[in-house]
Amino acid sequence: MKRRFLLIQLLCLLLLADHLFAQKKITLSDIFERGTFRAQSVAGVNWMNDGKFYSAQEGNDIVKYDVTTGQKVATIVSGADLAPAIDFIAYEFSADEKQILFMTSFESIYRRSFKANYYVYDLATKQLKQLSKGGKQSYATFSPDGSKVAFCRDNNLFFVDLQSNKETQITTDGKWNFIINGSADWVYEEEFSFAKAFFWSPDGQKIAFYTFDESKVKEYNMQMWKNGKLYPEDYKFKYPKAGEANSEITISIYDLKSEKSVKVDIGTEKDIYIPRIKWTNDSNVLAVLRMNRLQNKMEILHTDAGTGATKAILTEESPQYLEADFFDDVVYLKDGKHFIYSSEKDGFKHLYLYELTGKLVRQITTGKWEVVNFLGIDEKPKVPVLYYTSTEISPLERHFYSIDIQGKNKKKLSTEKGTNTPNLSRDFKYYMLYHSNAQSPLRITLWETSKNTLIKELKNNSHLLEKYKEYGISTKEFFQFKTPDGTELNGYMLKPSNFDASRKYPVLMFVYGGPGSQQVADNWSAVSWFNLLNQEGYIVACVDNRGTGFRGADFKKVTYANLGKYEVQDQIDAAKYLGSLPYIDKDRIGIYGHSYGGYMSTLCLLLGADVFKAAIAGAPVTNWRYYDTIYTERYLKRPQDNPDGYDQYSPVYHASKLKGAYLIMHGTGDDNVHFQNAVALQEALIRSGKQFQSFYYPDRNHGIGGNNATMHRHQLMTDFILKNL
Structure with a gap:
């Protein structure tokens, strides 16, 4: 009897312990609504x-x-x-x-x-x-x-x-879908990353501004259903698809005293881009960045603000393409004789010093690593000092450095492994440092710059470590592997907290993979849908394929003129590598991505039908002929120049190869990757007699969010994974 009583007590204690120490279940509401895991x-x-x-x-x-x-x-x-x-x-x-x-x-x-x-x-x-x-x-x-x-x-x-x-009123000819003054058109806003298209001169006496003549650009029509309306509304906006006409650009300079504008001479060729303009420190000189249609030739023009006359002072060309946003690093020095310029002409993005005439003085940073962000130059010291972040330690990390303008006295200011993002004061005396890595949540500290001394910790999210433990949330484990051609790729895994190496786990791969992007980085990951899948017994893995960024121009630009070819092969090879691991079930590997990632996940399933069991695609490009001029032509040239590059790796041309389970989701109000992409692929799948699952979200944009759509979409994806993987 006594022994039986002791056994009952032991059983009760075990049940109590299981109750006390059981890991909490993550819900979609925790992730997207309650902010249960939100960092300060x-x-x-x-x-x-x-x-x-x-x-x-x-x-x-x-x-x-x-x-x-x-x-x-x-x-x-x-x-x-x-x-x-x-x-x-x-x-x-x-x-x-x-x-x-x-x-x-x-x-x-x-x-x-x-x-x-x-x-x-x-x-x-x-x-x-x-x-x-x-x-x-x-x-x-x-x-x-x-x-x-x-x-x-x-x-x-x-x-x-x-x-x-x-x-x-400076301009009077503005008209919807015809003429835009002072604001960017759709494609410049999306692909050159600016909407405000006017700029005060340093003395405040002039305003330089863009004019976009959209009259020759074709319209795209979206029906907006607007719940409750008896009839849907047509929304028409100018969207130049690959190979089609762009807006014609004019740059003007308005003088407040004379109340007159002069046009900048940007040349006789109209089929060009002006991705940036910037005032020098001289209010009489405006710098204009001019690029050709294929974006492989870039010129800096210096403009006489009084006459609009221009002179090209620097020209750079590439056999593939150039990055327009590198011009954001151009800083004109207060000496009125020099400027800083960034380029990847030696194979990696670095900083250079030029005379105002365009003569190269020196390369300031050098090495087989990349300057990620040029943060500014302190010109107060006798020898000015530049501040930047780079990948010098690892492509997966970001560290904060200073170096003088002569390319000497380089100092590594960040001390902690992982991702370091500084926010410098205007006078460069102080900076805030935002740091995290895969095992350490966001920590924000305040530093004095000259001695690089810590002043104060502003935020510490160490409480999240306990929260992650409470819910059994795994952090990233990094890995590398070599593809059959010898290319080394970086990846990470998120494993279930109760991972057992003797078991076989299904895997969902997450992919973006677009040019210059990066997903595999040593930073803290906020709790996401992936962690919910971990609790359901899935491993989540992510690999950065060729074409992604921060590993040099050759690695990034190998996909030029053939988007989809190398990226998809790398993801297929990554799936095969994962399938070779003893704890992964090679017959239960799926893949998910959104936008470019949706293009990738779709193509991976179609071209890797024997490797992938299922795929989910959110708002995918399915035919590059449907996407915009600036982005698509930068990487593929125009369709008339490179038709095979457009067709060979567009999913619509491979629909007949579908074998696994496929879910495609798209917002009907997507102004970026049009719903047309989903319609075209679905038609091709139907013609091929292929069964698949699709879901459209009325009036939702490219992110497919708002009014419960985010929660709904992730529940839809969860159900799909549980059923098909």
């Missing part, structure tokens, strides 16, 4: 002119912090206390920090474009006034002296004199 950060930091302070938006307040202590010292202004009271979502100080420009009533248009209402607040007089009552504006921006604000409205460019409150 320091966001919206605006360094002030006195490098000892920075401001940040907290709710409806602008709060001032002392950098040396990290403590809040004042509330600069509260939106609720203004007259009238406002709820603002963003703010900007004038250069002298005497005025604040508030943005309210934000209304998104595309990825970067928007319109809103703006208010100007004078800190001395405590007066708040609406910038304009003529309708919502876009991209309102103070002039350098704070006396004026320029903005766009209804495809035209305006400015307001804040002293007189007089509004001046």
Whole structure:
């Protein structure tokens, strides 16, 4: 009897222990709604002119912090206390920090474009006034002296004199789907990454601006169903597909004193791109970046702002393509004689010093690694110092460095393994460092730059370590393998917390794989749908194929003119490698991706039918002829130049090869990768007699989110994986 009683007690203790120490189950609501695993950060930091302070938006307040202590010292202004009271979502100080420009009533248009209402607040007089009552504006921006604000409205460019409150209209010919002044057209916004297309000169007396003539660009038509409407609405916008006509670009410079504009001489060839313009430190000289249609020739033009005459001072060419956003690294020095320029002409992205005439002085950084971000140059020391992040330690890591302009005295300022992202003060005296790695969550610290000494820890998310343990959440395990041709690829795995090497696990591979991208990096991963799959007994794996970034130009550009060829082969080889591991079931390998990743997952299933059992594709490109000019032609040339490059690896031409389970999801309101892509592939699959699963999301854009779509989509994918993998 006593023995039986002891056994019962032991059983009760075991049941109690199981109850106490059982891992909690992750839910989609935890991931997407409740913020159960959300990391704390320091966001919206605006360094002030006195490098000892920075401001940040907290709710409806602008709060001032002392950098040396990290403590809040004042509330600069509260939106609720203004007259009238406002709820603002963003703010900007004038250069002298005497005025604040508030943005309210934000209304998104595309990825970067928007319109809103703006208010100007004078800190001395405590007066708040609406910038304009003529309708919502876009991209309102103070002039350098704070006396004026320029903005766009209804495809035209305006400015307001804040002293007189007089509004001046600079352009008058703006018209929807025909002429755009001061704002980017759709394809420039998406692929050259800017929406505001006007720029104040340093002295505030001129405004340089783009004009896009869209009249020859063909329209794309989307039906918007708008729940509750009796009839759907047609939404038509100009979208240049590969090989078709682009907008014709004009660059103009408006002089506020003469109230006249001059056009910049960008040459007689109209079929070109102007991906960037930038004022030098001289208000009489505007720098213009000109690229040919194929984006393999780039020229920097220096423009006389009075006449519009230009002179090419630097030309770079590539047998594949050039990156327009490298021009963001161009910094004109205060000596008026030099500028910094970045290029991957030696095979890796590095920084160079040039004379203003375009003569090369020296290469500043060098090595078989890449400068990721050029953060700025401190010109106060006798020998100016540059700050940047790079992949010098590993392509998977990011570290913070300084180096002088002579290419000497390089210093590694970050000390912790993983991903280090600095935010430097304007005077370079301080920086905030955002650090994480695969095992350590985001930690934010404040540093003094010259001695590289720690001042204060601002945020520490160590509580997430306990939270991850509580839910049995795995962190990334990195691996490398060689493909049959000897190429070494980087990958990571997320394993179930109760991983047992003697078992055979199904695998879902996650892929993006597009040119210059990176998914495999030594940083902290927020809890995601992948961790939910871990709890269901799946391993999740990710591999960066050839064509991805941060391993040099040759590795990245090998996919030129043949998108899909090497990337897909690498993913197939990765699946075969995973299948060779003793703890992976080679007959239960699936793949998932979105956008370019959806293109990849689809093509992997079609071309790797004997390797992949299932695939999920979100908003995939299925025929590169349907995608836009700038992105597609950069990597494939025009369809008329390279038809095989378009057709050989477009999924619609391989539909008959489908064997496994396939789920395709797309938003009908996707202005980027059009729903047309899903329709074309589904038609090809139907004609081939192939069964598959599809789901469309009414009026949702490329991200397929909003109004419960994110939760719905991930539940759909979960059910598909549990059933088919």
